[in-house]
Amino acid sequence: MAHPERALESLRALRQIGVQVAIDDFGMGYSSFNYLKQYPFDVLKIDRSFTMALPASTQDAAIVEAILSMSQRLNLNVIAEGVETEDQWTFLTERGCQELQGFWLSRPLSGEALGQLLRNTPNH
Numbered sequence: 001m002a003h004p005e006r007a008l009e010s011l012r013a014l015r016q017i018g019v020q021v022a023i024d025d026f027g028m029g030y031s032s033f034n035y036l037k038q039y040p041f042d043v044l045k046i047d048r049s050f051t052m053a054l055p056a057s058t059q060d061a062a063i064v065e066a067i068l069s070m071s072q073r074l075n076l077n078v079i080a081e082g083v084e085t086e087d088q089w090t091f092l093t094e095r096g097c098q099e100l101q102g103f104w105l106s107r108p109l110s111g112e113a114l115g116q117l118l119r120n121t122p123n124h
Contacts, residue, residue, distance in 0.1 A: 004038065011040050022079070026067065036074060044071050048082025048102070055091040068095050 011021050022043035023035060035041070046067055053060045064080070071078045080092045083102035092100060109117065 008039060015040050015042070020077075025081075036076075041076060043077045043079060045079045045081055045101075046097075051080050051082045051088055051092070051102075052084075054088045061091070064092070065095060068092075068097060072096060 014021055020042040021040065022045055023041050024045045025047040026044040044067065046064060050060050050064050050067075054064065055061055068078055077098050078096075079099040079101055080088075080097050081101050083089055083092065083100040083104045085104055088102075089100060089104055106117065
């Protein structure tokens with residue numbers, strides 16, 4: 001992002017060939033609301049620091065709900081990182097989070113183990 005014009009050009013080129021572009025760890029570090037206006041993103045990834053204490057933390061819940069609401073209005077998909085409990089899963093899916101990532105779904109797997117898991121999982 002040190003060269004915004006080059007970054008914008010690269011992101012547009014990626015989208016033209018069908019690559020979806022995500023902002024990782026949204027709400028942390030260098031991610032900025034201004035990036036949502038300037039760059040063609042498709043996905044926001046909510047940093048796990050906001051999902052870890054869900055649903056008990058009213059502050060984290062308010063932040064996550066705001067991100068989900070904003071992303072819906074901006075037509076962006078959302079991936080919540082760090083989902084480790086059924087309560088977190090329920091909170092996020094009830095509020096329209098499209099994708100979840102974390103140990104609640106599965107620990108990291110080898111390619112072979114993932115294939116086995118997918119073969120043994122009923123279609124939903």
